[in-house]
Amino acid sequence: MSKLRLRISISLDGFVAGPNQSVKDPLGIGGMRLHEWAFSLDVWRKAHGMEGGDRTESSAVVEESLKNIGATIMGRNMFGGHPGPWAAKECWDGWWGKNPPFHHPVFVLTQHPREPLVLEGGNSFTFVTHGIEAALEAAKKAAGGRDVALAGGASAARQYLAAGLVDEMELHLVPTLLSQGERLFDDAADYLRGLSLVHTVAAPNVTHLKFAKFAKR
Numbered sequence: 001m002s003k004l005r006l007r008i009s010i011s012l013d014g015f016v017a018g019p020n021q022s023v024k025d026p027l028g029i030g031g032m033r034l035h036e037w038a039f040s041l042d043v044w045r046k047a048h049g050m051e052g053g054d055r056t057e058s059s060a061v062v063e064e065s066l067k068n069i070g071a072t073i074m075g076r077n078m079f080g081g082h083p084g085p086w087a088a089k090e091c092w093d094g095w096w097g098k099n100p101p102f103h104h105p106v107f108v109l110t111q112h113p114r115e116p117l118v119l120e121g122g123n124s125f126t127f128v129t130h131g132i133e134a135a136l137e138a139a140k141k142a143a144g145g146r147d148v149a150l151a152g153g154a155s156a157a158r159q160y161l162a163a164g165l166v167d168e169m170e171l172h173l174v175p176t177l178l179s180q181g182e183r184l185f186d187d188a189a190d191y192l193r194g195l196s197l198v199h200t201v202a203a204p205n206v207t208h209l210k211f212a213k214f215a216k217r
Contacts, residue, residue: 002070002140002143002145002146002147002148003147003148003167003168004073004136004147004148004150004160004165004166004167004168005065005069005147005148005149005150005166005167005168005169005170006149006150006152006157006160006161006166006168006169006170007065007149007150007151007169007170007172008151008152008153008154008157008170008171008172008184009034009035009037009038009171009172009174009206010034010171010172010173010174010184011033011034011174011176011177011178012173012174012175012176012177013177013178013179014183014184014185015031015034015178015179015180015181015182015183015184016031016034016152016153016154016157016181016182016183016184017031017034017153017154017181017182018030018031018178018180018181019178019180019181021077021181021182023080026077026080026095028181028182029180029181030176030178030181031178031181033174033176033178034172034174034176034178036174036205037058037172037174037203037204037205037206038058038062038172040053040054041053041054041055041056041058041059041062042054042055042059043059043062043063043066044062047066047101048101049099049101056203056204057201057202057203057204058201058203058204058206058208060201061170061201061203061208065149065170068146068147069104069143069146069147069148069149070104070105070142070143070144070145070146070147070148071104071105071106071107071139071140071142071143071146071148071149072102072104072105072106072107072139072148072149072150072151073106073107073108073109073135073136073139073148073149073150073151073156073160074106074107074108074109074150074151074152074153074156075108075109075152075153075155075156076108076109076110077153077155078108078151078152078153078156079094079095079106079108079125080094080095084112085112086112086113086114093117093119094117094125098119098120099119099120099121099123100119100121100123102123103121103122103123104122104123104142104143105124105126105139105142105143106123106124106125106126107125107126107127107128107135107138107139107142108125108126108127108128109128109131109132109135109156110127110128110129111129112127112129113127113129114127115127126138132156132159132160132163132165133163133165136148136160136165150166153182154182154183154184154186155182157184158184158185158186158191161191161192161193162189162191162193164193164194166193166195166213167212167213168195168210168211168212168213169195169210169211169212170208170209170210170211171208171209171211172206172207172208173206173207173208173209174205174206175205175206175207192211194213194214195211195212195213196211196212196213197209197210197211198210198211198212
């Protein structure tokens with residue numbers, strides 16, 4: 001059965017992006033620090049069309065997170081662009097250029113309709129205006145029995161967690177403090193919804209925490 005798998009980097013004080021996010025600075029002030037552990041990895045560089053890279057404990061974690069993924073769901077802010085209706089100048093191709101690193105269908109949560117976008121390398125973006133359940137249904141159908149990745153950002157992740165729709169969650173815990181920004185868990189709600197810690201991997205500059213439903217401790 002197809003699973004919904006969330007993966008996201010998070011600071012010690014619970015932020016997944018820094019303050020003052022913008023089109024020019026999508027991760028906010030200091031937010032890039034949450035992802036620096038991945039940039040030199042061989043598997044990350046390969047996915048972005050680059051050669052070489054380091055092999056660490058994180059390499060196997062990232063490789064495992066990419067296995068059996070047939071579609072991705074993300075929020076509009078992660079795709080990019082100004083909030084509000086899609087004006088012509090805002091209808092860009094996302095943060096990743098003409099050949100994004102997904103290579104499968106991506107479904108973008110938004111309140112504003114837009115025609116699907118097809119790019120190189122098997123990448124397509126469908127803009128879903130009917131809510132998280134509709135996006136998940138479409139993504140699972142597109143995935144053809146494989147799993148669906150939930151890429152973020154925080155708002156999209158919280159919605160799926162609160163609805164109990166996430167089957168696996170991988171937090172990449174980075175030893176840094178942002179103090180401000182966008183939290184993943186922003187109130188006292190039970191976002192775990194049956195998710196239990198099943199695996200921990202310590203790696204350079206990051207600790208990987210994997211949670212799954214109905215798993216024995």
